[in-house]
Amino acid sequence: MRYQVAVVDFSGNYLSAVRGALDSLGWAPEVGSSYLIKPNMLNSKTAEEGVTTDPGIVSALIGLLRERGCRACVGDSPGNAYPGKSRAVFEGTGMMKAILEAGGEFLDFEGQPPEVIQIKGELVDSIPFSKHVLEHSIINAPKLKTHVQTVMTGAVKNLSFGCIQGASKSKLHTIGNTPEKMAKAIIDVYSYIRDRVSLNLMDAIVCMDGNGPSFGRSQRISKILASRDALALDMVAFRMAGIDPLCVPYVREGARRGIGPSSEDEIDLVGGPLPNYEFKMPSTFLRGLSLRLGSVVKRLVPRIYFDKKRCVKCGECAGICPEGAIEMAEYPEVDDSKCIRCYACYEVCEYNAVKIKQKSLPL
Ligand code: SF4
Ligand code: SF4
Numbered sequence: 001m002r003y004q005v006a007v008v009d010f011s012g013n014y015l016s017a018v019r020g021a022l023d024s025l026g027w028a029p030e031v032g033s034s035y036l037i038k039p040n041m042l043n044s045k046t047a048e049e050g051v052t053t054d055p056g057i058v059s060a061l062i063g064l065l066r067e068r069g070c071r072a073c074v075g076d077s078p079g080n081a082y083p084g085k086s087r088a089v090f091e092g093t094g095m096m097k098a099i100l101e102a103g104g105e106f107l108d109f110e111g112q113p114p115e116v117i118q119i120k121g122e123l124v125d126s127i128p129f130s131k132h133v134l135e136h137s138i139i140n141a142p143k144l145k146t147h148v149q150t151v152m153t154g155a156v157k158n159l160s161f162g163c164i165q166g167a168s169k170s171k172l173h174t175i176g177n178t179p180e181k182m183a184k185a186i187i188d189v190y191s192y193i194r195d196r197v198s199l200n201l202m203d204a205i206v207c208m209d210g211n212g213p214s215f216g217r218s219q220r221i222s223k224i225l226a227s228r229d230a231l232a233l234d235m236v237a238f239r240m241a242g243i244d245p246l247c248v249p250y251v252r253e254g255a256r257r258g259i260g261p262s263s264e265d266e267i268d269l270v271g272g273p274l275p276n277y278e279f280k281m282p283s284t285f286l287r288g289l290s291l292r293l294g295s296v297v298k299r300l301v302p303r304i305y306f307d308k309k310r311c312v313k314c315g316e317c318a319g320i321c322p323e324g325a326i327e328m329a330e331y332p333e334v335d336d337s338k339c340i341r342c343y344a345c346y347e348v349c350e351y352n353a354v355k356i357k358q359k360s361l362p363l
Helices: 014-025 055-067 085-092 095-102 131-135 155-160 166-175 179-196 230-240 249-257 283-293 316-320 344-348
Strands: 003-009 034-039 071-074 115-118 126-129 137-141 143-147 151-153 197-209 217-227 267-270 303-306 326-328 332-334 354-357
Touching (some): 003 230, 014 055, 014 197, 055 071, 055 137, 055 197, 071 095, 115 131, 126 131, 131 179, 137 179, 155 179, 155 230, 166 316, 166 344, 230 267, 303 332, 316 326
Parallel strands (some): 034 137, 137 197
Antiparallel strands (some): 303 354, 326 332
16 A cells, blocks of 8 residues: 655645645545544644644634535644643634634533543553544644654654543553553554544644754744655654654554554655755653663663742642652652653643753763
8 A cells, every 4th residue: 555645835825835735635625524623732832832733724724624615623632631721722822713713613622521432452441532533534733843752743643642631641651651662552542543534734834853842942844744644644754854753663663563654665755855854853762762772771761850940830740740750849859760751741841840851871
C-alpha cells in the first residue's frame, strides 16, 4: 500500500493553503456529514508561540466543511483538564472566536462523563474517550512540535492523548512509564481511534523545537501538511524537522505493528521536494537512546526541579503526577525516587516553573 502526504507553503492565506493541501490529496468532505475538528489545545499559549493549533487553519476547515453542507464541530481536552478548563483554553488562544465567526460549534470535552472503551492493546485495556470523539468523523489538526517525553509530537499523539478525557490522561503516563511502554500505550490508543479519522491536517506554520511542547523555541517554517494517514504524516513532518522518524519511539512502534507505513519508502510526497530544517531536539532526547543503550544511559535521564521565582503554587503539577511524586509544601517538591520522568508536570505548568536538569556524567 502507498501513502500520500501533501506539503504546501503558507503565505498568509489560510483558505487557499488548506484548500491546496486537500486538493493535492484529492480529499473532500462528504456532503452533509458531521465532522469533529481536533486541534492541539495544550494550554492557553497561542499558535504564534508555537504551542497550539493556528485558529486560522481551523477557521478555513470550518469554511470548507460548511461549503459542503457539513456540521463543523471543534473540541479538545487540554492537559490536566477539569470542567471549565477546555473552554478557558479555547477562549484564551483566540480559537473560540475563530470557531464562532466561521460558523462552527465548540464541543466541550469535559462537559460530560467519558465513555470507557475496552480494547485489546499490548498495554492498554480500556480508554476513557470523550464521547464527542466517538460521535463524529474526525479531522485531526495537530501542531508540529518537539516533546520532552516523546521526542516529537504530531498527528498520532494528538489523536491518542488528545482524545482521552481530562485527568484520565495521567493513567496513560503511569502505564507508559518508560519510553518504550509510552510508545506502546500511544499506539494502542491510536490503533483504536485511527479508523474514525477522515483527514490529518498539520499546522507547521509556527512550530516548536527544543524542550517542547510548551516552553521550547518557536520556529516559523510556514508549511501545512496533510494526509489520510497520521503515521505517514508524522514520518514526513519529523523528517522535515531534521530527525529520522524511526528515532521517535511511537513512530517506530507504529511501523513495527504495521498500522500505517513501515518505512518512509512507502510514502509518496505530493508537492515536494521536502524542505529540510534542523530542529533542536529536547534535552531529554537521551531518554530515547536509553531504549537501545540500556541502564547506564537511563541513569543520565534528566530530572525535574522547580523554579520558585516562577511558581504560583497552583498545584497543577502535583495534580497530574501519575506517581504521586510531587508534594505541595509551601512550593512543590519532588520525590526523585518515585519520579518516572514522564514530564507530565513540565507539560502542564503554564508558568514555566518546572525545569528539566541534565545529570552530569558519572566520572
Ligand atoms: S510548578 Fe507550575 S504547576 Fe506546579 S505549583 Fe508551581 S506554578 Fe503550579
Ligand atoms: S514528578 Fe513530573 S516527571 Fe516525575 S513522575 Fe511526576 S509528573 Fe512525571
